[in-house]
Amino acid sequence: MDLDERKLKVMRAVVEAYIATAQPVGSRTIAKEFQLGVSPATIRNEMADLEGMGLLEQPHTSAGRVPSDRGYRVYVDRIARIARPAKRDLEHVRSHIHRQVSEVDSVLRVSGKILSEMTDCLALMVGPEAGDAILNTIELVPLRSGRVMVLVITEDGLVQSRMVDVPDVPPGELERASRMLNDYFRGMTISQILEGSSLTALRRELRYCARLADVVDGLLKRSAQGEAMDYVIDGAANIMKHPEFRDVARAQRVLEALARRSIVQELLDRFPGGDLAALIGSESASEDMRECSVVSAVYYFGGRPGGRISVVGPRRMDYGRVMGLLKTVTEAVEDVLDDRD
Amino acid sequence: MDLDERKLKVMRAVVEAYIATAQPVGSRTIAKEFQLGVSPATIRNEMADLEGMGLLEQPHTSAGRVPSDRGYRVYVDRIARIARPAKRDLEHVRSHIHRQVSEVDSVLRVSGKILSEMTDCLALMVGPEAGDAILNTIELVPLRSGRVMVLVITEDGLVQSRMVDVPDVPPGELERASRMLNDYFRGMTISQILEGSSLTALRRELRYCARLADVVDGLLKRSAQGEAMDYVIDGAANIMKHPEFRDVARAQRVLEALARRSIVQELLDRFPGGDLAALIGSESASEDMRECSVVSAVYYFGGRPGGRISVVGPRRMDYGRVMGLLKTVTEAVEDVLDDRD
DNA sequence: GTTAGCACTCTAGCGGATAGAGTGCTAAGA
DNA sequence: TCTTAGCACTCTATCCGCTAGAGTGCTAAC
Numbered sequence: 001m002d003l004d005e006r007k008l009k010v011m012r013a014v015v016e017a018y019i020a021t022a023q024p025v026g027s028r029t030i031a032k033e034f035q036l037g038v039s040p041a042t043i044r045n046e047m048a049d050l051e052g053m054g055l056l057e058q059p060h061t062s063a064g065r066v067p068s069d070r071g072y073r074v075y076v077d078r079i080a081r082i083a084r085p086a087k088r089d090l091e092h093v094r095s096h097i098h099r100q101v102s103e104v105d106s107v108l109r110v111s112g113k114i115l116s117e118m119t120d121c122l123a124l125m126v127g128p129e130a131g132d133a134i135l136n137t138i139e140l141v142p143l144r145s146g147r148v149m150v151l152v153i154t155e156d157g158l159v160q161s162r163m164v165d166v167p168d169v170p171p172g173e174l175e176r177a178s179r180m181l182n183d184y185f186r187g188m189t190i191s192q193i194l195e196g197s198s199l200t201a202l203r204r205e206l207r208y209c210a211r212l213a214d215v216v217d218g219l220l221k222r223s224a225q226g227e228a229m230d231y232v233i234d235g236a237a238n239i240m241k242h243p244e245f246r247d248v249a250r251a252q253r254v255l256e257a258l259a260r261r262s263i264v265q266e267l268l269d270r271f272p273g274g275d276l277a278a279l280i281g282s283e284s285a286s287e288d289m290r291e292c293s294v295v296s297a298v299y300y301f302g303g304r305p306g307g308r309i310s311v312v313g314p315r316r317m318d319y320g321r322v323m324g325l326l327k328t329v330t331e332a333v334e335d336v337l338d339d340r341d
Numbered sequence: 342m343d344l345d346e347r348k349l350k351v352m353r354a355v356v357e358a359y360i361a362t363a364q365p366v367g368s369r370t371i372a373k374e375f376q377l378g379v380s381p382a383t384i385r386n387e388m389a390d391l392e393g394m395g396l397l398e399q400p401h402t403s404a405g406r407v408p409s410d411r412g413y414r415v416y417v418d419r420i421a422r423i424a425r426p427a428k429r430d431l432e433h434v435r436s437h438i439h440r441q442v443s444e445v446d447s448v449l450r451v452s453g454k455i456l457s458e459m460t461d462c463l464a465l466m467v468g469p470e471a472g473d474a475i476l477n478t479i480e481l482v483p484l485r486s487g488r489v490m491v492l493v494i495t496e497d498g499l500v501q502s503r504m505v506d507v508p509d510v511p512p513g514e515l516e517r518a519s520r521m522l523n524d525y526f527r528g529m530t531i532s533q534i535l536e537g538s539s540l541t542a543l544r545r546e547l548r549y550c551a552r553l554a555d556v557v558d559g560l561l562k563r564s565a566q567g568e569a570m571d572y573v574i575d576g577a578a579n580i581m582k583h584p585e586f587r588d589v590a591r592a593q594r595v596l597e598a599l600a601r602r603s604i605v606q607e608l609l610d611r612f613p614g615g616d617l618a619a620l621i622g623s624e625s626a627s628e629d630m631r632e633c634s635v636v637s638a639v640y641y642f643g644g645r646p647g648g649r650i651s652v653v654g655p656r657r658m659d660y661g662r663v664m665g666l667l668k669t670v671t672e673a674v675e676d677v678l679d680d681r682d
Numbered sequence: 683g684t685t686a687g688c689a690c691t692c693t694a695g696c697g698g699a700t701a702g703a704g705t706g707c708t709a710a711g712a
Numbered sequence: 713t714c715t716t717a718g719c720a721c722t723c724t725a726t727c728c729g730c731t732a733g734a735g736t737g738c739t740a741a742c
Contacts, residue, residue, distance in 0.1 A: 026704050041716050044705070044734040062704050103504050131478035136490075137482050144496045147476075151492065151500070155485045163444050163498040236577055237596035240589045248581045248589050365736050382685050387735070403692040403735050685742075696731085706723075711716075 003053075008079060009036055011045045014056060015067050015075045019316050021092030022243045056284050069281035069315070076319050083324040087116055092327065097332040104128065106303070107336055109232055109330050111309060116235025119322050120242070121313030123234045124258065124294075126268065128306035130158050130223035131191045133336050137184065138216060147275060148174065148212065152219045154190070155303070155304040156337075164215045180205045181216070190220055225228040231264060242314045250291055256286035258312065268308055273298050276327055281315045290313065295322050297330040301337050309333065344394075349420060349651050350377055351387045355397060356408050356416045360657050362673045363584045365405030410656070411632070412623035417619050418661050424665040431669065435529055438673040445499060447644075448677055450573060450619055452650060452670050453457070455578025460663050461583075462654030465599065465635075466573045467609065469647035471499050471564040472532045479526065479557060481519040487643045489515065489553060493560045495531070497643040497678075501564045503621060521546045531561055532663040572605055584654045591632055598629035601654065609649055627671065636663050642678050650674065 002050050003011075013034040013338050019027040027040040027047060036043065050056045055071035058064075067075065085093070097107065104127060112123035133154040141149040146167040184201055184261045185193050193199065199217065206213040232258050236255055245251040257263045267284050276297045282290050295317070296310035308331055311322050344352070350591070354375040368381040368388060377384065388406050391397045396412035399405075408416065426434070437455050438448065445468060453464035476496040482490040487508040493501045508647040518555050525542055526534050534540065540558065546664040547554040577596055598604045608625050612618050619636045637651035650671055 024704090028704075034611055039716050040704095041706095041718095042714085045715090048706080058705085059705095060723055062702090062721085064704065065347070099506070103502065136484055139482075139492075140478060141478050141480075141494055142495075143477055143498055146500060149494055149500065151480075153484075157488065157490055157504040158501075158663065159490065159502045162502045163558055165440070186571055235600070237593045237600060239592040246589055246591060248587055251589060251592070252581040255581075259377055259576070259578060307436075323538050365735090369735075380685050381739095382734095383683085386684090389737080399736085402737095405688085407736065474701055577703095608724090683742105684739105685740100687739090687741100689736105689738090691734105691736080693734090694732090696729105698728090700727080701725090703724090705720105705722090708718090710715105710717080712713100 003074070003078075005135050006036070006038075007046055009034070009049060010043060011050060011055060011067075011071065011074060012079045014047070014050075014065055015072065015079070018066055018258065019311045019318055022179060022316060024059055024066050026064035029064070039072055054307060061260075067315075068164065069283060072280045072315055072319075073283070076280065080320040080323075081228055082276075082327060083320040085321070085324050089325060091117065093325075093332050097336055099336055104156075104337060106311075110174040111233035111333050115309070115325065115329055116238055116313060118325055119311050119313065120235075120238050121311045121322070122236055122239050122258070124264070124308075124312055125232045125234070127230055127232075127306040127311075128156070128158065130154050130156075130190050130299045132156060132304050133186050133191065133223075133302060134189055138176045140181075140212070142169070142174055142188055150212070150215050150219060152223060153215070154174070154223070158223060159221050162215055162219055164211055166209045166212050169209060177205050177212075186290045190223055194220055231261075233258060233300060242316070244314045244316065245289060253288045254292055254312075257286060262285070263288070267294065268296065268310070271308075276323060276330075278323070282298070293317050293319075297327055299330045299333050299337075301334070303338075305336070344415070344419075347377070348387055348391060350375070351384060352391060352408075352412065354410075355388070355391075355406055356413065356420070359407055360659055363431045363657060365400055365407050367405035370405070375531070382617065397426060408656075410624060413656055413660075414623045415620065420455075421661040421664075423617070423668060424643075424661040426662070426665050428668050430666060433459065434666075434669055437659050438670070438677055441679055442666070443677060444496075448674055449648075450575070452674055453573055453575035453620050456650070456652060456666065456670055457579055459666055460652050460654065461576075461579050462658070462663070463577055463580050464575045464600070465605070465649075465651040465653055466575070467645075467648040467650075468571055468573075469497070470500065470643045471495050471497075473530050473645050474499060474564075474643060475528060475530055476526050476534065479519060479522045481515045481522075481553070483510070483515055491553070491556050491560060491566045493564060495564070499564060501600060503556055503560055506552050506554055507550045508552060517644060518546050519555075531564055535561055574599060580654070583657070585632060585655045594629045595633055597651075598627060604629070607636065609637065612649075617664060619664070633664070634658050634660075636660065636667055638667045640671045640674050640678075642675070644679075645680070 012148050015026045018027060027043040031040045033130055034327050047056060054067055055074055056065040057068045059066060092114060096110050108127060112125045134188040135154045135157050137153045139151040143149055145279040146165060147165050150162050150164060163245045184198060202216060203213045239254060240251050263286055266287060270279060270284060278293055278295045280293045284294060292312055293315045294310055294312050296308050298305050298308055300306055311326055354371045355366045358370060360673055370383040371384050372381040388397060396409055396415055397406040398409045400407060433455060437451055449466040449468060453466045457464040474497050474611050477496045478494045480492040484490055487506055489507050491503050491505060525539060541556060544554045580586055581597060583594050604627055608627060609617055611620060611625060617638045619634055621634045623631050625635060634656045635651055635653050637649050641644050641651055652667055
């Protein structure tokens with residue numbers, strides 16, 4: 001059986017009514033609120049069909065219908081439109097994401113904050129992988145008491161730092177080493193540095209201190225994979241605003257899952273190629289996230305895919321609006337980071 | 342009426358039984374579980390007295406007693422002892438907080454993680470204020486397309502960075518400026534720099550770019566107050582493990598409160614001088630935190646008070662154990678940061 | 683000062699009854 | 713053949729009254 005025009009209209013009605021009320025939707029409600037030009041009985045028949053196709057579900061016999069994961073999927077793919085954000089939302093985004101806060105970290109943090117506020121959902125921001133980013137400088141700054149601050153800075157403005165103990169470095173040696181390192185590596189991408197045999201050169205330069213070499217090495221590797229999985233979450237409490245999380249245990253499960261790096265990693269890896277997509281309920285394949293949907297967008301940074309900005313909320317989510325907001329925010333982030341204006 | 346020996350014993354019994362069971366405690370339970378050598382009737386009389394003194398409360402006539410905020414206060418001040426952590430907890434701390442992760446940020450993050458795991462509470466970590474820290478270096482690193490990465494590094498290893506647009510800087514000017522800045526300021530504390538007239542010197546040095554001067558200025562100010570209120574929260578979901586937060590709305594209120602910088606600031610400002618202290622329920626004076634207690638410790642960094650590590654949980658909290666753990670973690674953090682071993 | 687005994691109070695939990703919402707089916711109508 | 717009105721049916725949520733149980737405060741005896 002295929003989805004004719006009217007079935008799609010009924011699907012839209014069910015999904016949108018359910019999104020609005022969080023109550024199972026009955027045929028009478030649809031007949032009253034949506035002008036389909038047919039009687040409740042007809043709508044009932046259509047709904048029975050849609051249930052047969054696995055797009056709707058019935059909590060119990062005498063309740064209305066609720067969209068299934070596959071139902072939401074049909075809604076997102078064939079019915080919903082990415083909505084142009086309301087004027088005040090646009091202004092909100094513009095007034096908060098601007099060039100003043102041009103550092104990657106702050107930009108992401110601010111974006112998460114306003115996204116979670118606007119959507120009443122949880123926002124999850126993943127920093128850019130620096131693998132394809134071009135190295136600008138490696139700084140070795142001597143501190144008191146035999147410590148050295150190692151800084152790796154990319155052309156795009158990513159900074160990674162780590163402190164390391166290297167007692168007894170001959171004076172001047174750090175400067176020499178850092179000059180050498182920079183002569184060698186400046187202008188290469190992090191991946192190139194990591195792949196090539198250049199790392200052995202690094203070790204040679206820093207031979208008087210294996211520890212320091214390890215740290216530089218580690219920092220490069222970390223920024224390659226990247227700083228990536230240093231993700232930030234904002235608006236965690238928002239999850240609890242939604243009636244599907246009236247039961248604390250559910251909210252707890254979600255928040256605990258999102259606190260685990262590996263789960264988040266896996267979740268985001270599941271996203272298909274496109275720049276803006278949604279994972280609905282069990283599509284995310286994590287048992288703990290079954291009650292949630294995730295809408296996620298890739299942002300570009302330095303001309304390459306940078307990281308991801310995602311919105312996590314109940315499956316019963318206004319996908320059109322959230323996708324619109326997410327798109328707007330992503331574009332704003334790109335503009336700021338890439339210094340367009 | 343004063344608190345004689347036996348009243349204190351009854352208080353201990355009520356608090357500890359309530360901590361263990363989360364159920365109002367009756368006289369019979371106390372008589373059975375704690376060896377006070379008196380009958381339930383006597384205990385009932387004592388409990389009535391304690392209620393009269395405002396240390397116990399009765400949810401309703403035929404329920405047992407529950408400690409009031411003032412009751413917990415008496416327990417913490419006069420009854421509980423800071424407990425030496427269990428062997429496995431000690432090992433847990435030692436195995437996770439070690440010299441490998443010597444960067445302030447990571448140390449705090451890790452500490453928060455293990456604290457929240459061990460206590461089933463929420464951990465709140467505040468970074469060190471750098472006001473009294475000694476400046477090591479101000480780096481101005483030119484990036485592509487007229488951007489400059491400004492780095493402020495203190496002797497203790499705090500790094501603050503910000504990116505700024507400064508088009509059309511004459512080549513060599515950045516180096517000159519940074520050399521000058523460092524000659525001027527290296528070795529001074531951030532506060533000294535901010536107080537003295539030195540800032541005007543800064544502006545003179547950077548006169549060809551007001552924007553850059555603003556940024557350096559801003560970064561210094563920010564690290565003075567400090568990076569301070571860039572706090573990190575771990576184990577937010579733990580709050581929901583406790584029966585007093587079975588009602589989502591309560592958990593939500595707490596998490597929302599803790600997401601607000603100003604509330605957290607205010608909360609922590611309320612702590613008295615000591616290095617390890619607790620705020621119980623309404624003592625924190627924030628309506629949203631009424632259901633919570635906060636145990637907080639100052640850690641020292643570079644010989645001065647650095648920041649705070651705090652544990653937020655239900656008032657019904659094992660204060661002795663939490664304080665012991667917090668003390669242990671704080672000391673471990675100090676050891677790592679100050680490079681004792 | 684302590685304790686046994688007892689009447690009293692309040693809640694949590696259970697079962698039954700009821701109202702209401704929504705369905706599926708049938709048969710009539712377009 | 714598709715649509716619709718009508719109707720019997722089902723299931724839940726809610727209310728009510730009842731009861732068991734826990735814990736108290738009071739009194740009187742020790």
